[in-house]
Amino acid sequence: xxxxxLDELIGLLARLPxxxxxxxxxxxxxxxxxxxxxxxxxxEAMTEVARTARECLxxxxxxTSEQCDICSDPKRDGSTxxxxxxxxxxxxxxxxxxxxxxxxxxxxxxSALDGIGPEDLNLPRLADRIxxxxxxxxxxxxxxxxxxxxxxxxxADMLADRGIPVTSLAQxxxxxxxxxxxxxxxxxxxxxxxxxxx
Amino acid sequence: xxxxxLDELIGLLARLPxxxxxxxxxxxxxxxxxxxxxxxxxxEAMTEVARTARECLxxxxxxTSEQCDICSDPKRDGSTxxxxxxxxxxxxxxxxxxxxxxxxxxxxxxSALDGIGPEDLNLPRLADRIxxxxxxxxxxxxxxxxxxxxxxxxxADMLADRGIPVTSLAQxxxxxxxxxxxxxxxxxxxxxxxxxxx
Numbered sequence: 501x502x503x504x505x506l507d508e509l510i511g512l513l514a515r516l517p518x519x520x521x522x523x524x525x526x527x528x529x530x531x532x533x534x535x536x537x538x539x540x541x542x543x544e545a546m547t548e549v550a551r552t553a554r555e556c557l558x559x560x561x562x563x564t565s566e567q568c569d570i571c572s573d574p575k576r577d578g579s580t581x582x583x584x585x586x587x588x589x590x591x592x593x594x595x596x597x598x599x600x601x602x603x604x605x606x607x608x609x610x611s612a613l614d615g616i617g618p619e620d621l622n623l624p625r626l627a628d629r630i631x632x633x634x635x636x637x638x639x640x641x642x643x644x645x646x647x648x649x650x651x652x653x654x655x656a657d658m659l660a661d662r663g664i665p666v667t668s669l670a671q672x673x674x675x676x677x678x679x680x681x682x683x684x685x686x687x688x689x690x691x692x693x694x695x696x697x698x
Numbered sequence: 699x700x701x702x703x704l705d706e707l708i709g710l711l712a713r714l715p716x717x718x719x720x721x722x723x724x725x726x727x728x729x730x731x732x733x734x735x736x737x738x739x740x741x742e743a744m745t746e747v748a749r750t751a752r753e754c755l756x757x758x759x760x761x762t763s764e765q766c767d768i769c770s771d772p773k774r775d776g777s778t779x780x781x782x783x784x785x786x787x788x789x790x791x792x793x794x795x796x797x798x799x800x801x802x803x804x805x806x807x808x809s810a811l812d813g814i815g816p817e818d819l820n821l822p823r824l825a826d827r828i829x830x831x832x833x834x835x836x837x838x839x840x841x842x843x844x845x846x847x848x849x850x851x852x853x854a855d856m857l858a859d860r861g862i863p864v865t866s867l868a869q870x871x872x873x874x875x876x877x878x879x880x881x882x883x884x885x886x887x888x889x890x891x892x893x894x895x896x
Contacts, residue, residue, distance in 0.1 A: 505743060506751060509746075515736060517724045517728050531714070541706075542744055543741055546707060546729070546741035549704055549729070550738050553730050562704065562727075564703065
């Protein structure tokens with residue numbers, strides 16, 4: 501169908517999340533047709549990321565040195581640690597631009613089905629950080645799923661004797677959400693967590 | 699949100715067809731997490747394609763030398779030329795594994811709206827090939843769109859005085875298609891091109 505290197509490129513592109521064989525072909529053609537402005541810069545960017553990207557030794561975020569940008573930023577508040585499942589979730593929190601503390605990336609959630617126990621997660625390092633850093637609050641920003649909530653309870657139990665407040669994100673009606681389209685679980689959670697208006 | 703090289707990678711990935719900012723972030727994370735098996739091979743494949751890919755001087759297909767694999771394959775029948783809009787369409791024809799002749803990639807269709815005239819397409823080279831190569835049939839495999847059909851008629855007129863049969867792909871009911879879901883134009887075309895069963 502085409503030449504060797506191009507076939508290999510298509511095969512690799514098809515393994516990216518969100519791309520299948522068909523869209524990988526389209527992407528490969530676009531790359532060849534935009535060689536100077538897209539293909540060459542992308543090849544260079546990938547080589548650069550492959551060379552420099554590494555996991556932060558403190559929080560598990562991805563950066564270019566032993567400490568990520570957030571852990572080494574003196575303006576971030578080290579006394580508040582936000583625990584997230586994945587780097588993708590950390591990025592989602594950062595996009596909201598509302599949290600100014602530091603993070604801790606678990607690398608997954610506890611899951612009986614998938615056989616993921618506490619020892620598979622980045623949990624010991626979290627206990628170490630809390631022991632050392634003068635932490636005053638741990639915010640659990642885990643998914644509102646069974647596994648996410650199981651993990652949240654496990655961490656809350658683990659930290660129970662440290663005397664540090666452990667909080668979790670509120671559950672309720674999402675901003676812009678209409679009640680008519682909400683599932684029962686969300687409505688139940690929003691009702692039971694209702695707030696006094698005045 | 700993240701480090702410089704990673705941001706640049708996400709920005710470039712988001713410019714691929716089929717990927718937006720959100721899926722580009724997912725793809726970038728997958729790349730970083732699969733560095734050895736995906737990121738590094740992909741960077742190498744892109745560098746290799748950027749170095750070697752070029753347009754075939756004869757037909758306009760993409761290959762790694764002055765003549766593409768199809769034009770230089772002695773087993774392909776040089777007397778039949780299939781005219782296609784784009785390299786993507788050439789690949790689609792090749793996937794069907796039914797055509798054993800050679801191709802001619804136009805690089806687009808005539809389009810009054812987009813201001814694309816005959817001089818913007820790979821047309822002179824087609825006339826040259828037909829004059830030289832002992833071509834016995836030209837098959838127009840252009841899209842069943844207004845622009846595609848306009849282009850087909852233009853080429854048929856251009857080649858009218860060469861005494862070579864110019865054919866085009868049949869229009870009709872697609873294989874697996876149900877009449878109930880077909881548009882009127884397709885049913886009209888299929889009816890007017892109906893065939894004697896015996």
